Amino acid sequence: MENQKSETYDIIEVCLLAGKIMLQSGGETYRVEDTMMRIAAAFGIDKTHSYVTPTGIIFSAEGSEPTKTKLIRILSRSTDLKKVAMVNSISRKITSGETNLEEALILLKELDALDVTFPFMVQVAAASIASGCFMIMFRGEWNDFIPAMITGGLGYLGFLYFHRFVPIKFFSEFLASFIIGLLALIFIELGIGHQLDKIIIGSVMTLVPGLLVTNAVRDLMAGHLVSGLSKGAEAVLTAFAIGSGIAVVLSFI
Template identity: 45%
Template sequence: MEKTKNLLIDTCLLAGKIMMESGSEVYRVEDTMNRIAENANEPDSKSYVTATGIFMGLKSSHSTQIENVGERNINLEKVEAVNQLSREFAEKSVNLTTLYQQLKKIDKNTPEFPLSIQILSAAFLSAFLMILFGGSWLNFIPTLLIGGVGYSAKHLIKQSFDLRFFDTFLASLVIGLLAFAFTQTNLAVSFDYMCIGAVMPLVPGVAITASLRDTLAGHLVSGLVRGTEAIIVAAAIAIGIACVLSIFGGILT
């Protein structure tokens, strides 16, 4: 019996960890964990989730376990996969052991879009947002190229340096330098709009939204942590562009 309870806690913690690391809101994580426990005939479960750690305990057991939350990314496919497994467990389509094993597979093997598709998407997003913000169609191809190169630089730098926010800073620096180069060679006509469009794939929009939703739901610790993290990312983007402006600002004006 105690072994089953430990497996249940491990399962809930793993589900919560996957969801938190994939960008889910705190209230959704707690709800999923508590539903899994309830569907395993443990209605008196208690969970406490923050942006950096998860606590889980059962009132029928006098022990509480903790799971550390690692690096947080945005992967809504993982969130959906965990929710789907939770629903299947509620419908008794899978048992607790199978649920735990499937969650371990999701944590390690959930497929993502190929890097080439991600870069292409970032490139077209940059170009179309540049137009949306009022830029000229003359900047479309340059912004498309800059956005793709900037996103590629972020990915490569992240693989090479295990230093948070450094990849975002260098990627925005690359974007600023490329925008300056296109402007000076008369291949584009607006440094400002190209930079605005090209940095948009780097902007932590989902993190900001999740921070606000956590705060409004009363999860102040997680809301503040996520909000602070999003602000630092935004500052890294701004500093990267500001470095280019501080060096070449006289030429641009």
């Protein structure tokens, strides 16, 4: 009986760890719940209940003994879809019987500690190129491509730098958009840039919470109202931070 009780808690720990990694990495609420329930079923627990929000997960398992419930808090969230895919891969191995409980726990702990994000400068370079391409996509002129690249790259660099010292994302996004607006205005004043609006629009696109909006709509459509509304509110707050930073700069004109 004691061994069975201990195994149940280990199964719950594996399920919660998988859900935590996915939720922290930008996974949708329905995907997190489905993955946890599939893992539990693969280990012999068919009756499970989960309640997932962007800031926490509650998971319970029913069996012959009293129902066991555990809560885990989610303190930080980012966009790392590679980790989501890796958790899905581990989940498939569990359901197919290729991985046992102990191996799954070890794999998930290693994945949780693994940093699979791109190097700092690679992120900045990607943001820089994306800013120039977004500017062209919004029908900007090619002679504004380089100013948009520089503006977007330095703006995203500021976002990453400020976020290291200020854990509140709103202020990091506000300062990054302020830098973008200021640099775009400087390029226009120097005669290097020509279309202020297009340079700003292309540069701020790297800060726009596209995945957050998509997940919010997807969760609302799936009936996860709390998660959908909270993610939507977070996306609105991000949009407000970006707009406020640009508005402060434009008020100088």
